[in-house]
Amino acid sequence: MPSETLILAFDTSAAHCAAALLSGDTVLSEAREEMSRGQAERLVPLLEQVLSDGGYSWSDLSALAVGTGPGNFTGIRIAVSLARGLSLALSIPAIGVTGFEALAEGQTTPHLATLPAPRDHLYGQLRDGADISAPQMFPADQIPQALHPAGALLIGAAPGATPGPANPAPAIARAARAQLSLGQPTPPPAPVYLRPADAAPPRDAPPRIIP
Numbered sequence: 001m002p003s004e005t006l007i008l009a010f011d012t013s014a015a016h017c018a019a020a021l022l023s024g025d026t027v028l029s030e031a032r033e034e035m036s037r038g039q040a041e042r043l044v045p046l047l048e049q050v051l052s053d054g055g056y057s058w059s060d061l062s063a064l065a066v067g068t069g070p071g072n073f074t075g076i077r078i079a080v081s082l083a084r085g086l087s088l089a090l091s092i093p094a095i096g097v098t099g100f101e102a103l104a105e106g107q108t109t110p111h112l113a114t115l116p117a118p119r120d121h122l123y124g125q126l127r128d129g130a131d132i133s134a135p136q137m138f139p140a141d142q143i144p145q146a147l148h149p150a151g152a153l154l155i156g157a158a159p160g161a162t163p164g165p166a167n168p169a170p171a172i173a174r175a176a177r178a179q180l181s182l183g184q185p186t187p188p189p190a191p192v193y194l195r196p197a198d199a200a201p202p203r204d205a206p207p208r209i210i211p
Contacts, residue, residue: 005180006060009173010047010083011067012039012075013099014116017046018067020169021054022177028054032167040078061092065176067168068096069192070115070123070135076191083189095176096189100125100135102171103156103164105178112148114156122158123194124148137194 004024011018017039020030029050035042051057066083069076080096087094100123103113110128117123122140126133126147138144140159148154154161165171179186 005062005177006056007063007065007173007176007180008047008051008061009065009067009097009169009176010043010079011102011168011172012043012079013067013069013071014075015072017042018167018169019043019046019050020167020173021050021056022170022173023054027170027173028056030167030169032169039075043078043082058086058090061090063092063176063180064090064094065097065172066094066189067102067172068098068189070117070194071099073191073193076193080189080191087188093180093186094189095179095186096192097172097175097179098135098192099123099168100127101175102168105171105175107153107155109153110149110151111153111155112143112158114143114154114158114161116157117195122156124158126152128152135192135194 007022009020015036016032016034018032021028031046031050064083064086066079068080083094099115100113104127112124112126115123117137120140121137123135123137124147125135133147136147143158156164
């Protein structure tokens, strides 16, 4: 068993499979693969690879951390469902971390964290110490002034912003470790959706069933 808290973090909220293994302050191993589909089949083998590269196994883990979005509906469900299932199977906590929290990890100044949204839009959340705004969706070229006051850093996906890390998993792991250090119960991770799903029920009437 490791002497430090060992956290396995993963994220499929965008067009990737990302994972990292964190022990204390050290990232032991990490991986990120670009993919627009196939995360459900690839995620578990990728996690096993990251564990093996770090020299540990599933039974050594102290906690799990998972990206909860906002982002791709299907991708978020894949990762969150796996985290909840592994949490039950391994009897360890699973901590949900939003994309905004991952971007905010390590930031000490006021900032607007932005994530890609469909149709040339962004998701954004302003953070100023303990003051955190409700997340919003807005056109990428029309950032609301209330979300980006003078002096606030712009990070993430917005034009001209300081980009986030190529692999979000280490930041997700560190944000989860900070939550664990509070010593408070953590609720099961849940998807963060800021817009309704694109899918809609068919308009055609269903066929009549003949008894």
